[in-house]
Amino acid sequence: MTDPVAPPEGLEDEDDLRFQRRLWRVQRVAWVVGGLVVMAALLGGTGRGLLSRGRATEPSGLLRVEYDRFPRREAPTTIRVGVAAGVGHQGRVVVYFDRRYFDGVDLDEVTPQPLAVEAAADRLSFVLGVPDPSDSTTFLFRFSPARVGPQAVRIGLSPPSAPPAERGASTGSTAPVDRAPAAELRFTQFIYP
Amino acid sequence: MDTVVRAAVMYAVLLTLFRVAGRRTLGEISTFDFALVLVISEAVQQAMVGSDFSITNALLIVLTLITLDVVLAYAKRRFQTLDRVVDGVPLVLVERGRPLRERMRAARVDEDDVLAAARLGQGLERMEQIRYAVLERDGKISVIPQRDHMDDPADAPSEAAR
Numbered sequence: 001m002t003d004p005v006a007p008p009e010g011l012e013d014e015d016d017l018r019f020q021r022r023l024w025r026v027q028r029v030a031w032v033v034g035g036l037v038v039m040a041a042l043l044g045g046t047g048r049g050l051l052s053r054g055r056a057t058e059p060s061g062l063l064r065v066e067y068d069r070f071p072r073r074e075a076p077t078t079i080r081v082g083v084a085a086g087v088g089h090q091g092r093v094v095v096y097f098d099r100r101y102f103d104g105v106d107l108d109e110v111t112p113q114p115l116a117v118e119a120a121a122d123r124l125s126f127v128l129g130v131p132d133p134s135d136s137t138t139f140l141f142r143f144s145p146a147r148v149g150p151q152a153v154r155i156g157l158s159p160p161s162a163p164p165a166e167r168g169a170s171t172g173s174t175a176p177v178d179r180a181p182a183a184e185l186r187f188t189q190f191i192y193p
Numbered sequence: 194m195d196t197v198v199r200a201a202v203m204y205a206v207l208l209t210l211f212r213v214a215g216r217r218t219l220g221e222i223s224t225f226d227f228a229l230v231l232v233i234s235e236a237v238q239q240a241m242v243g244s245d246f247s248i249t250n251a252l253l254i255v256l257t258l259i260t261l262d263v264v265l266a267y268a269k270r271r272f273q274t275l276d277r278v279v280d281g282v283p284l285v286l287v288e289r290g291r292p293l294r295e296r297m298r299a300a301r302v303d304e305d306d307v308l309a310a311a312r313l314g315q316g317l318e319r320m321e322q323i324r325y326a327v328l329e330r331d332g333k334i335s336v337i338p339q340r341d342h343m344d345d346p347a348d349a350p351s352e353a354a355r
Contacts (some may be wrong), residue, residue, distance in 0.1 A: 034263075035260055037253075038253075041257075042198075046249055047196075072245060072247035193248045
């Protein structure tokens with residue numbers, strides 16, 4: 001295959017077939033690699049797709065999240081937080097995120113809009129309304145990742161503090177048997193540049 | 194996933210559009226054609242990039258388009274029908290000094306275009322000096338001069354051009 005080929009006679013410029021063959025081989029390999037990358041991307045290996053679809057459910061089933069395993073920097077990504085039926089206290093639930101998560105991402109939007117956002121040392125809590133506690137609800141958190149690389153996420157449900165207006169007035173005895181348990185989920189996202 | 198799909202859709206749409214528009218459309222790029230290409234690329238870019246301005250997205254779009262091009266080139270070699278559909282077939286426009294007007298009209302080429310190609314490529318002056326003029330698959334016009342005209346001492350300029 002690598003037979004030495006004499007340069008064509010009469011041509012001022014000599015060709016280099018051996019070099020050309022090596023170049024062709026490199027090209028072939030590059031095409032195959034490129035094709036594989038495109039295939040992987042089609043499957044979601046670089047974001048949005050089968051491989052990128054992440055799901056997690058808390059063992060008790062009260063909290064479940066759907067997220068992108070491979071979001072991209074500066075591209076919107078959504079974490080869907082589902083809360084089971086019956087969870088909530090006086091028409092509200094509190095979903096919290098690990099505060100460190102917000103070092104790596106910008107929060108663009110929460111749908112529906114939270115009633116309040118409370119900051120604590122280690123977490124950011126979103127007080128969200130659940131008009132019908134007998135039904136499960138999903139909240140959408142839209143982020144734009146700002147950092148690249150693996151990013152740990154911790155999402156949980158925490159028992160809501162009594163709404164400010166009622167604080168101290170009634171001591172919860174009048175409320176129906178609401179459940180406001182604590183539940184937490186952890187997962188990791190990998191953010192592409 | 195949607196990055197690859199978006200890029201592939203735009204590739205297919207553009208390929209179809211340019212094929213349907215005809216080969217002379219951008220065969221010889223004029224300044225206006227060049228401006229048109231810029232505007233088209235600007236419009237297409239929105240559809241392909243969407244709201245994702247990441248490096249990954251950009252690289253993936255480029256990689257998808259190039260991969261599709263390589264695959265199409267391979268498929269064209271493999272399947273002749275596809276080759277003809279995508280790249281078209283050569284079309285004879287002038288036969289032994291006689292312009293085939295119907296074909297020229299259909300291909301949106303006029304005699305001036307053929308004469309210009311004859312002057313540029315062969316240094317010919319008149320239609321009857323052309324043996325064959327062919328609209329090639331890439332949109333260029335190739336000209337083969339009449340044999341006898343080379344022996345004609347009156348055609349000194351074309352001799353010099355050779």
